[in-house]
Amino acid sequence: xxxxxxxxxxxxxxxxxxxxxxxxxxxxxxxxxxxxxxxxxxxxxxxxxxxxxxxxxxxxxxxxxxxxxxxxxxxxxxxxxxxxxxxxxxxxxxxxxxxxxxxxxxxxxxxxxxxxxxxxxxxxxxxxxxxxxxx
Numbered sequence: 001x002x003x004x005x006x007x008x009x010x011x012x013x014x015x016x017x018x019x020x021x022x023x024x025x026x027x028x029x030x031x032x033x034x035x036x037x038x039x040x041x042x043x044x045x046x047x048x049x050x051x052x053x054x055x056x057x058x059x060x061x062x063x064x065x066x067x068x069x070x071x072x073x074x075x076x077x078x079x080x081x082x083x084x085x086x087x088x089x090x091x092x093x094x095x096x097x098x099x100x101x102x103x104x105x106x107x108x109x110x111x112x113x114x115x116x117x118x119x120x121x122x123x124x125x126x127x128x129x130x131x132x133x134x135x
Contacts, residue, residue, distance in 0.1 A: 009034065031084070041086050045076035048127065049091045051117035059111045065104055069096040088126040097134040105133060 001017045010027035025040050027033020038046065049072050060067045071094040079087030091112075100108075112118070112129045121127065 011037075012040075041076060041078070044086060044121075045074045045089045048089055048115070048117045048121065049074045051115040052091060052112045052129065053093075055111050055115040056108050059107055063104065063107060065100070065108075066098060067096065067108075070094065086125050088128070090128045090130070092130045092132065094132050095134060099135050100133060105131070 002014055003017060004012055004014045006012055007024070010031075010033040012025045014023045014025065015021070016023075023043070024037050025043065026035060026037040028039045028042075029035040031039075033039070053067075053070065053072060056070075057067055059065075073090075073092040073094070075090040075092075076086055077088040077090070079085050109129070109131055118127060
């Protein structure tokens, strides 16, 4: 369970009850906030990338691959028309400097589209995954 409390000024404190970990969200500057922290839509995009990386980590463990050090960049683009919503999310994976076979690359790139967050987002949110392999 997650408990939340509105702090005023478009800020919400979220507490993960099992661990006590806290996140405070803030509305972005372009939506009347201060932009001093993650916005709820930032967390949505972040959740997508973290979920994909987690699922990739599970597959990597099962196939004896080491993904430690993978770096990820996430860019969220708000829709330019209609109600305020996320229109596109770009997730770029900078894979570690290791030799991955073509089969391993295929496994990891395919599993990206099987994470629960990817499957939960509306089909109107374009999700682009890019992988940069070192070898």
